[in-house]
Amino acid sequence: MSKEIKIIECPRDAMQGIKTFIPTKNKVSYIQSLLRVGFDTIDFGSFVSPKAIPQMQDTAAVLAQLDLSQTTSKLLAIIANTQGAEIASEHKEIQYLGFPFSISENFQMRNTHKTIAESIITLQEILEIADKRNKEVITYLSMGFGNPYGDPWNVEIVGEWTEKLSKMGVKILSLSDTVGSSTPDIITYLFSNLIAQYPKIEFGAHLHTTPSTWFEKIDAAFHAGCHRFDGAIQGFGGCPMATDKLTGNMPTEKMVSYFTAQKQNTNIRAMSFESAYNEASKLFGAYH
Numbered sequence: 001m002s003k004e005i006k007i008i009e010c011p012r013d014a015m016q017g018i019k020t021f022i023p024t025k026n027k028v029s030y031i032q033s034l035l036r037v038g039f040d041t042i043d044f045g046s047f048v049s050p051k052a053i054p055q056m057q058d059t060a061a062v063l064a065q066l067d068l069s070q071t072t073s074k075l076l077a078i079i080a081n082t083q084g085a086e087i088a089s090e091h092k093e094i095q096y097l098g099f100p101f102s103i104s105e106n107f108q109m110r111n112t113h114k115t116i117a118e119s120i121i122t123l124q125e126i127l128e129i130a131d132k133r134n135k136e137v138i139t140y141l142s143m144g145f146g147n148p149y150g151d152p153w154n155v156e157i158v159g160e161w162t163e164k165l166s167k168m169g170v171k172i173l174s175l176s177d178t179v180g181s182s183t184p185d186i187i188t189y190l191f192s193n194l195i196a197q198y199p200k201i202e203f204g205a206h207l208h209t210t211p212s213t214w215f216e217k218i219d220a221a222f223h224a225g226c227h228r229f230d231g232a233i234q235g236f237g238g239c240p241m242a243t244d245k246l247t248g249n250m251p252t253e254k255m256v257s258y259f260t261a262q263k264q265n266t267n268i269r270a271m272s273f274e275s276a277y278n279e280a281s282k283l284f285g286a287y288h
Ligand SMILES: CC(C)(COP(=O)([O-])OP(=O)([O-])OC[C@H]1O[C@@H](n2cnc3c(N)ncnc32)[C@H](O)[C@@H]1OP(=O)([O-])[O-])[C@@H](O)C(=O)NCCC(=O)NCCSC(=O)C[C@@](C)(O)CC(=O)[O-]
Pocket: 013, 016, 046, 047, 048, 049, 050, 051, 052, 053, 078, 080, 081, 083, 084, 085, 087, 098, 099, 100, 110, 111, 112, 113, 140, 141, 142, 143, 176, 177, 178, 179, 206, 238, 239, 240, 241
């Protein structure tokens, strides 16, 4: 029997880099449309410094206004320090805390003002907070496919960090292509080797892409055994801490059509997906 495909929709990643503040009610209305679709998880907001990411400063207010009574989706919030982990853990509606851990020193500094060595200590503390508060942690291996800063990167480095994270008790590891630099060969190599070597870790693909490379990236990750995929409708967004130019997210509509063609179950309801897609056009159309 084939394993179900988990699609993680990331409105947080789609919105966080938009400079104009999106009114809370518009965020609520958009996320509400996503909650009807059947996504495994919605990465809906973040509890980070409002100076670092002003767009996400109303995450608690957004959460308070969501109607979660009908949804099957779980909620994920990004956190970047223990303060964020404590705040997010106060909310019983949030199942997952997502921590961006980068194997690029430059990106980790840009993103969280901490070195890799300091961040690994933060991650350990976050894992302990999550354990006490009954939350699961998703660790992102940011710049997992290389980086634009000239920091050392190769597949052995990814392997060594995966070993360390596994020993620390990381259970979900999302290999993140923060600036869209991955190639199908590297995707295939990393997923097929790491999935075989660490059967207790659930590996995810958080891929960024240009419109011409989405297919080869998803196809490589899927055929290498990955079943957990992040995306954002119409590919909106990207990480504003990475480079001056955002590289869009993996477009969810492309993934849905890909997995439908592969006869894989994603639990996506087509009509609700279409409504959410239209909501995305209205919401993001105003800012692009
Ligand atoms: C980590 C820090 C806070 C360090 O930032 P800092 O300036 O070094 O930290 P600080 O402790 O000095 O705090 C600065 C101010 O922020 C406040 N603060 C501090 N923490 C919080 C918090 N949790 N919630 C609310 N407020 C907070 C804190 O209280 C203080 O306020 P002030 O005293 O100046 O008024 C900052 O750099 C930060 O927030 N970074 C987050 C960056 C971020 O959200 N990046 C995008 C998400 S990650 C991503 O997109 C990648 C991903 C996941 O998609 C995967 C991939 O593609 O790679």
